[in-house]
Amino acid sequence: MPAESPRPLQFATQAVHAGTAPDPATGARAQPIYLTNGFVFESNEQAADIFAMRATGFSYSRGSNPTVAALERRVAALEGAKAAVAVASGQSAVLLVLLTLMQSGDAYVSSSRLFGGSLGLMRRLETRYGLTPHFTRGLEPADFEAAITPATRAIVCESIVNPCGTVADLAGIAAVARRHGLPLVVDNTLASPALIRPIEHGADVVVHSTSKFLSGSGTVIGGIVCDAGRFDWEGSGRYNLITEPWPDYDGLVVSERFPETAFATACRLFGLRDLGPGLSPMNAFLTLTGTETLPLRMERHCANARAVAAFLRDHPKVDWVSYPSLPGQSGEAVAARYAPQGAGAIFTVALKGGEPAALRFITGLRLISHLVNIGEIKSLAIHPATTTHRQLRHDEKAAACVGPETVRLSIGLESIEDLIADIAQSLDALV
Numbered sequence: 455m456p457a458e459s460p461r462p463l464q465f466a467t468q469a470v471h472a473g474t475a476p477d478p479a480t481g482a483r484a485q486p487i488y489l490t491n492g493f494v495f496e497s498n499e500q501a502a503d504i505f506a507m508r509a510t511g512f513s514y515s516r517g518s519n520p521t522v523a524a525l526e527r528r529v530a531a532l533e534g535a536k537a538a539v540a541v542a543s544g545q546s547a548v549l550l551v552l553l554t555l556m557q558s559g560d561a562y563v564s565s566s567r568l569f570g571g572s573l574g575l576m577r578r579l580e581t582r583y584g585l586t587p588h589f590t591r592g593l594e595p596a597d598f599e600a601a602i603t604p605a606t607r608a609i610v611c612e613s614i615v616n617p618c619g620t621v622a623d624l625a626g627i628a629a630v631a632r633r634h635g636l637p638l639v640v641d642n643t644l645a646s647p648a649l650i651r652p653i654e655h656g657a658d659v660v661v662h663s664t665s666k667f668l669s670g671s672g673t674v675i676g677g678i679v680c681d682a683g684r685f686d687w688e689g690s691g692r693y694n695l696i697t698e699p700w701p702d703y704d705g706l707v708v709s710e711r712f713p714e715t716a717f718a719t720a721c722r723l724f725g726l727r728d729l730g731p732g733l734s735p736m737n738a739f740l741t742l743t744g745t746e747t748l749p750l751r752m753e754r755h756c757a758n759a760r761a762v763a764a765f766l767r768d769h770p771k772v773d774w775v776s777y778p779s780l781p782g783q784s785g786e787a788v789a790a791r792y793a794p795q796g797a798g799a800i801f802t803v804a805l806k807g808g809e810p811a812a813l814r815f816i817t818g819l820r821l822i823s824h825l826v827n828i829g830e831i832k833s834l835a836i837h838p839a840t841t842t843h844r845q846l847r848h849d850e851k852a853a854a855c856v857g858p859e860t861v862r863l864s865i866g867l868e869s870i871e872d873l874i875a876d877i878a879q880s881l882d883a884l885v
């Protein structure tokens with residue numbers, strides 16, 4: 455990247471260049487994969503300084519690694535964040551955010567419409583570790599405000615909801631968070647920064663499962679936590695990992711030493727050094743390669759998803775489609791405001807024949823694969839009620855818009871004619 459750009463680089467340019475540079479040691483243009491656990495110290499002083507966080511530098515790849523750092527800089531740039539911390543999975547990213555923000559006895563407000571794995575994690579953290587989620591009734595900012603109590607330490611939502619594709623009113627929810635002095639955490643997996651940049655709408659922390667659109671090809675599991683760097687942790691005084699001294703780091707106060715990246719630093723120290731779910735350099739490299747084509751892929755994902763959703767909406771065997779970028783859909787205005795390019799490529803469709811039709815429709819597909827991932831270049835279908843969302847109670851499934859008749863589709867980059875032909879033949883085969 456040119457050292458002194460006259461103006462900020464555009465998104466597509468950042469997707470290709472941000473966070474990487476030709477390798478100073480060899481001139482390699484692609485990001486080298488540093489498969490090494492340790493890094494040789496120059497001196498005893500440097501070793502001690504790196505351990506005490508007085509100096510930056512690499513020591514051990516559980517905490518940081520040059521290839522992983524390149525991915526962190528890339529995604530931070532794409533999200534407009536000050537820093538990012540890459541982890542082994544999206545699930546780890548959500549876990550790390552919750553554990554860094556809270557301790558037993560604390561609570562948080564969460565959208566009831568979340569990825570099933572996040573809901574399952576939240577339930578487990580509640581019963582075993584005393585972190586209480588208060589789930590909202592709906593997705594309106596007022597629903598979030600209504601769930602806040604004195605114990606609330608954060609607000610959590612998804613920018614585009616998995617599985618139903620609904621787009622959240624992020625600025626409205628961020629205004630609630632600001633009014634109550636709470637950080638807003640947004641899971642941006644289904645949008646990717648190519649469609650929605652939550653920090654521009656007031657989010658303080660953005661998480662991703664990079665297993666989805668960011669890596670893009672369905673080949674590598676990963677997650678990342680992005681820190682907007684503007685929440686007033688010290689003013690709030692409720693986040694002791696960030697604002698109180700760490701005795702084992704010579705009294706380090708993270709928010710004093712790293713005022714712009716306090717949350718990311720606390721996530722790295724506690725999350726990676728203590729808990730340990732780091733991303734491997736190999737997976738970071740593959741994910742970094744994926745980010746280079748993100749803007750192009752998202753255009754095609756959205757165009758294909760819109761065409762498939764429109765076809766399904768008008769089909770006689772379909773009851774309803776939930777894709778808010780279609781005219782007349784509920785949530786259309788919010789989707790148009792936050793995701794003008796399209797509400798991503800994941801949405802639900804309900805079949806008139808109920809669960810038997812939904813299950814037969816999935817197994818009748820030939821080109822579209824029956825599997826549990828989303829956001830990859832191949833088109834995918836799954837029955838959430840018996841798979842991704844099966845651990846949920848009945849009322850939780852209803853809140854997440856997952857019924858027995860519901861199929862989740864993730865639309866890939868194939869030719870639209872072939873996708874529609876596959877869907878048509880499977881629907882035609884239903885009695």
Ligand SMILES: *Cc1c(COP(=O)(O)O)cnc(C)c1O
Nearest residue numbers: 543544545569616643663665676
């Ligand atoms: C997949 C997903 C996750 C979990 O990510 P993994 O990489 O599978 O652990 C979290 N949030 C959302 C919205 C997801 O779709």
